[in-house]
Amino acid sequence: MKLVILGATGGIGRQLVDRALAAGHDVTAVVRDPARLTARPVRVVTADLAAADPAALRDAVGGADAVLSGLGPRSAADVGVATRGTRAALSAMAAAGVRRIIVVSAAPVGTVPSPGRPNPPRHDPGEGFVMRHVLTPAIKRVLRGNYADLAEMEEVLRDSAADWTVVRPPRLTDGPATDGYRVAYGRNLRRGFTVSRADVAGLMLRLLDRPDSIGQVVGVAN
Template sequence: MELTVFGATGGVGREIVRQALSAGHRVTAVVRDPARLPVTGAGVEVVRADLGDPGAVRAAVAGRDAVLSGLGARTRKAQGVTTRLTRTVLAAMEAERVRRLVVVSAAPVGPPAEGEGAVDRLVLGVVSAVLKDIYADLREMEGELARSAVDWTSVRPPRLQDKPLTGVYRRVIGGFPPKGRFLGRADVAHAMLAAVGDEGTVREGVGVAY
């Protein structure tokens, strides 16, 4: 497939690019600073673009089979950035008639796991309070997805870890795995790439965790 990856220099984005290339896909990696993307290969095209430039974003998605986004605010000071950038991506996809989009979000944005215990509810409540601005941004981003015409999937992991790819994790469409507290960034990328061809995840949030 021909894929475009936004946020390609982030922890999840780099893994998406790496794993997509290993699977034989051709990847357009959209970045602000190419020096921050260590992934190279014959199948990757690195495009330096400002995501505030609609024309550049349209050119990056034109003719692609799917778009994957690792975009996200890294600090509370960047509140609203994910929603703003995602709006630009959605407008470009709709203009170019590219249908498939998979984004990374976060577990607290979706519904809690069924039968969640008191400890897990407490932990989730504390984390949600500390990072409330970031999660508010992600909720608004998901609102933009829901209002769009694209075939989107939002992958919602819990706390992220830097761990090797396992390919072994739990997944709940429309919900979240009970007692799911961690997931490696490499496995988040794996789940996102798996969702691209999974029609059961279209216009759904997908909770993922070990």
């Protein structure tokens, strides 16, 4: 497949590039700083997705089979990059006739309000007592801005005509690829506290061949 990877120098983005190349895919990496991209051979497109200019992405996505996004705010200064970058990507995809996009979000986001969804469910159906009443509320307080950005990003996808899939992992680790992770559609995983970035990338690539994942939120955890 011809794949476009957004945020290709981030933690999940690097894993996506490496695993996609190992699987024989044709990869275009969209990055702000090409010097940080070590994987080759890939086509590199330089674009600041925080600036959200769809024109900068049109050539990148033209002829692609799918777009994979590891975009997400790494700090308070980056809040907004997921929403703006995804909106720009969707605009470029629509202009180029590309429909498939798979993005990374986060496990707590299903209960985070967004402008078009001000009253989300109070709890995720897959969460146990500790996650529901202790861990998730604490994490959401600390990362309020980050999750608000991801929640709005998900809303942008839901309102689009794209064939989207949202992957919601819990706390990410730098562990190796195991492919022994658990997956659930429409909910988080009970006792699913961590998952490696490598496994999230592996799942995203597998979902390319899963049409039943279109229009779905997919929980993943060890």
